[in-house]
Amino acid sequence: MPQHILPVSTYLLIFAALLALLLATVGAQYIELGPYNILLALTIAIFKAVLVVLYFMHVRFSSRLTWIFASAAFLWLGILLTFVMADYLMR
């Protein structure tokens, strides 16, 4: 694939979004949500990670093969966590 050079403004925009999400993570701790605090924190973390992977790591503009390998890594992580926790949650 021909290389895709992102404009500097895109990187700055993503960086601003990451900092805003960091503030959201910290702010969310001051709201009492019981077990949903962890879910909210993890959701924000996943959003941040996706932004880094897609833009800073250029996956959005990479070949399909790179997409497969990047997704496979997190798919297998998901399988690991799901099966381990399925065991503990149902004991």
Add this chain to the structure above:
Amino acid sequence: MADTLVAHQFDDMDQQRDAASLGMWIFLATEVMFFGGLFAAYAVYRWSYPAAFAEASHQLNALLGAANTAVLLTSSLCMALAVHAAQTGSRRRLMLFLALTMILGSLFLVIKGYEWSHEIHLGLLPGATFTYVSPSPAFSATQVEMYFMLYFLMTGVHGFHMIIGLCLLMYLMVQAFRKRFTPDYFAPVEVIGLYWHFVDVVWIFLFPLLYLIGSK
């Protein structure tokens, strides 16, 4: 250009560059598995000892953790801009942003080291040095020790990755100084950038999981 020849197994420069990124992604997939085991252990023990984990997490300085997250996110921005400078053939900007990435990466380790020394001073390092006494019958000191076992292991392994990253950035700096990179050939900058961003992603998950348990 003489020093940007396509190796004979590739059709063209684009394919060669894609192959370099793909190779790094395969390595990063193994890194996801490596950290994944630690995250799985964390999930099991947090599920088993929720009260102890919330109490243990309050022993940390969440403000320093948040500041360190900002430092690391900024270093990632600098790394992305370094790759951009390499793509556009600006050697001065490449070296500037590599230097900024290294300074911010080092600052992260300094802050992390300060936190560690404070926590060790408080007697929170697991093992013979662990002197924490549980203030509540709801959980035992051993359960809090389990949290700190995971805390020191996960932040330690993460910090070790940062140190490796800094060594790799030093290598890039030398190569940039020797004018080894051109807009046609900068694969080392790109793939070490991928590694650096990955280490950032790990911290993005470590921060809320370790510092922010239970509401304030």
